[in-house]
Amino acid sequence: xxxxxxxxxxxxxxxxxxxxxxxxxxxxxxxxxxxxxxxxxxxxxxxxxxxxxxxxxxxxxxxxxxxxxxxxxxxxxxxxxxxxxxxxxxxxxxxxxxxxxxxxxxxxxxxxxxxxxxxxxxxxxxxxxxxxxxxxxxxxxxxxxxxxxxxxxxxxxxxxxxxxxxxxxxxxxxxxxxxxxxxxxxxxxxxxxxxxxxxxxxxxxxxxxxxxxxxxxxxxxxxxxxxxxxxxxxxxxxxxxxxxxxxxxxxxxxxxxxxxxxxxxxxxxxxxxxxxxxxxxxxxxxxxxxxxxxxxxxxxxxxxxxxxxxxxxxxxxxxxxxxxxxxxxxxxxxxxxxxxxxxxxxxxxxxxxxxxxxxxxxxxxxxxxxxxxxxxxxxxxxxxxxxxxxxxxxxxxxxxxxxxxxxxxxxxxxxxxxxxxxxxxxxxxxxxxxxxxxxxxxxxxxxxxxxxxxxxxxxxxxxxxxxxxxx
Numbered sequence: 001x002x003x004x005x006x007x008x009x010x011x012x013x014x015x016x017x018x019x020x021x022x023x024x025x026x027x028x029x030x031x032x033x034x035x036x037x038x039x040x041x042x043x044x045x046x047x048x049x050x051x052x053x054x055x056x057x058x059x060x061x062x063x064x065x066x067x068x069x070x071x072x073x074x075x076x077x078x079x080x081x082x083x084x085x086x087x088x089x090x091x092x093x094x095x096x097x098x099x100x101x102x103x104x105x106x107x108x109x110x111x112x113x114x115x116x117x118x119x120x121x122x123x124x125x126x127x128x129x130x131x132x133x134x135x136x137x138x139x140x141x142x143x144x145x146x147x148x149x150x151x152x153x154x155x156x157x158x159x160x161x162x163x164x165x166x167x168x169x170x171x172x173x174x175x176x177x178x179x180x181x182x183x184x185x186x187x188x189x190x191x192x193x194x195x196x197x198x199x200x201x202x203x204x205x206x207x208x209x210x211x212x213x214x215x216x217x218x219x220x221x222x223x224x225x226x227x228x229x230x231x232x233x234x235x236x237x238x239x240x241x242x243x244x245x246x247x248x249x250x251x252x253x254x255x256x257x258x259x260x261x262x263x264x265x266x267x268x269x270x271x272x273x274x275x276x277x278x279x280x281x282x283x284x285x286x287x288x289x290x291x292x293x294x295x296x297x298x299x300x301x302x303x304x305x306x307x308x309x310x311x312x313x314x315x316x317x318x319x320x321x322x323x324x325x326x327x328x329x330x331x332x333x334x335x336x337x338x339x340x341x342x343x344x345x346x347x348x349x350x351x352x353x354x355x356x357x358x359x360x361x362x363x364x365x366x367x368x369x370x371x372x373x374x375x376x377x378x379x380x381x382x383x384x385x386x387x388x389x390x391x392x393x394x395x396x397x398x399x400x401x402x403x404x405x406x407x408x409x410x411x412x413x414x415x416x417x418x419x420x421x422x423x424x425x426x427x428x429x430x431x432x433x434x435x436x437x438x439x440x441x442x443x444x445x446x447x448x449x450x451x452x453x454x455x456x457x458x459x460x461x462x463x464x465x466x467x468x469x470x471x
């Protein structure tokens with residue numbers, strides 16, 4: 001399998017910094033066959049017009065974010081639209097000060113297609129659909145009037161959904177701007193679809209619609225966009241939501257947590273009962289976030305009963321048909337294969353030019369086991385990070401010996417602390433029943449209304465999921 005220079009650089013730089021690469025995952029992933037197979041079944045269900053919801057659960061560093069990246073790559077190859085966002089205190093499923101709208105904005109901002117996997121594909125998706133409709137109408141001898149009639153006819157099914165009439169009208173306005181070469185009208189339509197309008201008066205003036213995306217309607221507009229994705233020829237819409245732990249251990253107000261859990265319950269009921277089409281939600285959460293009966297998802301009884309595991313799944317028996325998908329840690333042999341793949345990436349796919357022999361990988365892992373114990377393969381971020389550093393030194397210092405370099409490594413495994421547990425302990429004395437504190441006003445100049453809130457409250461380091469390069 002050919003490894004491009006772009007993929008090689010992204011993989012080595014990401015792993016060297018301890019984060020998950022965004023591209024080239026197929027060159028380094030190992031294992032996870034059963035979990036991915038289960039998600040492939042969900043994708044087929046969504047492709048056929050159904051819906052799915054999963055909670056990817058694992059301890060801190062077990063590979064949740066990497067697993068979401070793998071599913072994203074697979075979904076894009078199967079012609080799905082994929083949107084991803086991390087939950088923060090200012091971007092969440094429920095809020096009264098723009099938090100839910102901010103999460104919607106982040107998802108639409110990161111909307112990805114196979115041709116634009118890095119995100120920002122919303123405008124191109126709309127443009128492609130409008131162009132195909134216009135081309136088909138002109139092929140049948142139709143003019144601008146026929147194109148407009150065809151767009152109205154195709155978007156009519158969307159009007160049966162909440163907010164569908166305005167959604168369909170905005171698409172028609174985009175088509176009108178496309179025909180009249182009115183870039184301002186097209187930009188206004190894209191801005192509305194991204195949820196960047198904060199004034200209904202402004203939206204009505206620019207586009208002739210009465211509704212805008214707000215906290216109450218954000219989820220309804222996601223369902224509308226899923227319906228439009230299938231209308232535009234895509235297989236469906238996949239929504240990847242990471243850092244669910246923010247809801248359980250960064251929101252100190254119990255009412256705020258329960259309101260967000262109620263929003264999850266609404267999504268869960270819609271997906272399980274078949275009330276939505278062509279959409280899948282994948283949430284990533286730690287064990288503590290899901291199972292904590294005082295603050296976690298399990299504290300909300302309606303969710304706890306629906307997410308309860310299969311009672312017959314015991315004694316080595318597993319059931320991956322339910323919403324919960326628990327990720328297991330890597331095995332020592334998986335870690336060996338992982339380092340072997342990293343070495344191949346460093347050698348640009350040519351094992352004959354590798355700077356380290358197989359014996360060196362074995363010796364390195366034995367040294368990691370001596371220094372870090374089982375953590376070297378269970379949460380191998382430091383293992384992989386140091387290995388990339390070792391390859392870099394050998395490449396830039398041709399006279400160096402790998403045995404001497406391995407003997408000089410002194411990395412020790414830090415105690416695996418779930419940041420959710422640490423944060424909860426630090427704030428144990430706070431009153432959970434007190435009203436939610438408003439966000440402090442910043443003295444700096446006001447940001448434009450179209451921008452989403454900052455995401456500086458993300459819990460824990462990003463991309464620390466190098467524990468599961470598996471497929």
